[in-house]
Amino acid sequence: MNFASTRLIAADINASVAFYEKATGTPATWSTPDFAELRTPAGATLAIGSERTVPLFAPDSAVPAANRSVILEFLVEDVDALWKELATWVTDVVAEPQTLPWGNRSLLVRDPDGTLVNFFTPVTPEAREKFGV
Structure with missing residues (x-):
């Protein structure tokens, strides 16, 4: 599968x-x-x-803008550079770039339906090794 x-x-x-x-x-x-x-x-x-x-699929099985349990995650080359671009047009910023304890520098925003989106760059040696960057 x-x-x-x-x-x-x-x-x-x-x-x-x-x-x-x-x-x-x-x-x-x-x-x-x-x-x-x-x-x-x-x-x-x-x-x-x-x-x-x-x-x-099935009537009423999915509803837009009802998600509060999923985070879509995108591995990016440079989250700070991306933030400079996104800051000019993204209207729902949850958290500006910050380095998290597991070694990723992350930016959290919401899409037009409120889905949480994480753009991240591995910055510690362990995180970089994990993602092969």
Whole structure:
């Protein structure tokens, strides 16, 4: 079994896709006006569906802007440099870059539906070794 992707259900799919494209520098591939995917060079996929896709699975099984248990995490080359870019347009900043006890320097923001997003750079030798950077 292979983990294939993480899917978000968005109230405004265009705003959500634009957020992730701009924040990650990764272009989305649209399958339909209600479904897009961002594939990172490392092979991870973030899928984004509009709330109109939910009934295709099961009515009322997912609700946009209701998540408070998942953090999407993106390994970036330089979180401080990214912060300088994001600070000009991200409106919901949870925590500016800080170095955490496990060796990652992390920036926490929320996407248009309130999902917590962590951009991080390993900075200690142990963390850098863990991620192979």
